[in-house]
Amino acid sequence: MADGGAGGIGRLLVRLPNWLGDLMLARPLLHALRHHHPRAELCAVAPAGLLDLIGAEGVVDRSEAWPGAGSARRALAARLRAWGPDAALVLPPSFSSAWFAWRCGARVRVGYRHEARGPLLTHALRRRARGDLHLHTEYLALGAVLGVDPGATPILALPRRAAIEAGAVLERRGVSSGRHALLGPGALYGPAKRWGIARFAELGRRLVSDGRSVLVCGSAAERDTCEAVARAVGRGATPLAGETGLLAQAALCAGSAVAVCNDSGLAHLSAAVGAPTVVLFGSTSSAWTSPLGPRVRVVQKPPVCSPCFRRTCAIGYRCLEAITVDDVARACAEIAA
Ligand code: SF4
Known part of the structure; x- marks a missing residue:
């Protein structure tokens, strides 16, 4: 060599x-x-x-x-x-x-x-x-195999342009500054990872009533889901799916008082930048792929069939149905404290 x-x-x-x-x-x-x-x-x-x-x-x-x-x-x-x-x-x-x-x-x-x-x-x-x-x-x-030992992993630092782009997006959408809550209701993997629009919306309404503005984020492919959640939350919620690059999305996560996401790339990004992150697990294994970061809370209520790693479920998504809005709201309050 x-x-x-x-x-x-x-x-x-x-x-x-x-x-x-x-x-x-x-x-x-x-x-x-x-x-x-x-x-x-x-x-x-x-x-x-x-x-x-x-x-x-x-x-x-x-x-x-x-x-x-x-x-x-x-x-x-x-x-x-x-x-x-x-x-x-x-x-x-x-x-x-x-x-x-x-x-x-x-x-x-x-x-x-x-x-x-x-x-x-x-x-x-x-x-x-x-x-x-x-x-x-x-x-x-x-x-x-190359003799490399594990070491400390710092939180993901972002270039200044990421915060500038994120700030411009918030200004354009009329979202006031101050720490927002972020919801990530999408998961490209499939419905067996998605907690559901109605429950995300109920959580969003609670966050708004606590005085937060709510950003509903995801990729362009998740735009319909994010818009449906924001519509159901009503005043105080802003859908932003597909409106930023990854760096600006990371900056939006970093500025969040709390981020609540399905087991998705957005959850991992949020955890990596050090945001308080609540991640909801359905068919997959948190022991294998829970996000890494200093402030991560996993919410999972696995039935005996879990983890199955399926994208869809033939028996009613019990793993996701078992997670209540109260469970997630409690996790948000604990991790944001
Ligand atoms: S089979 Fe079980 S773990 Fe898999 S998606 Fe259905 S309820 Fe969830």
């Missing part, structure tokens, strides 16, 4: 997750890599929509957008092969990600065994059952 950093790693390629939530759970690994290999050149590969956020961390030296399959991906692999990575960490479980690391010419390629991709990896780790380890610990185990 090139002798550019501790442990003999000069250039390290990290294929990061495709989902915002999983990316936030990869932050401890990124910080540990930076700490352990201060002089190594770190290159992150991730979907284009996540690159701003990765850049804001300031822990990688370059980042590349993960292209769609085909010639663009082959061209990126060729470019990175010329750069000459000593090692590659492959966080997504896909065959294509391992193939990419192999095409980039990294001599050491570390990832979990999955989809018959073992031969493409020099270190194909066996993965334990989902939830035996938290996902961020699973990611850190990949770094451990």
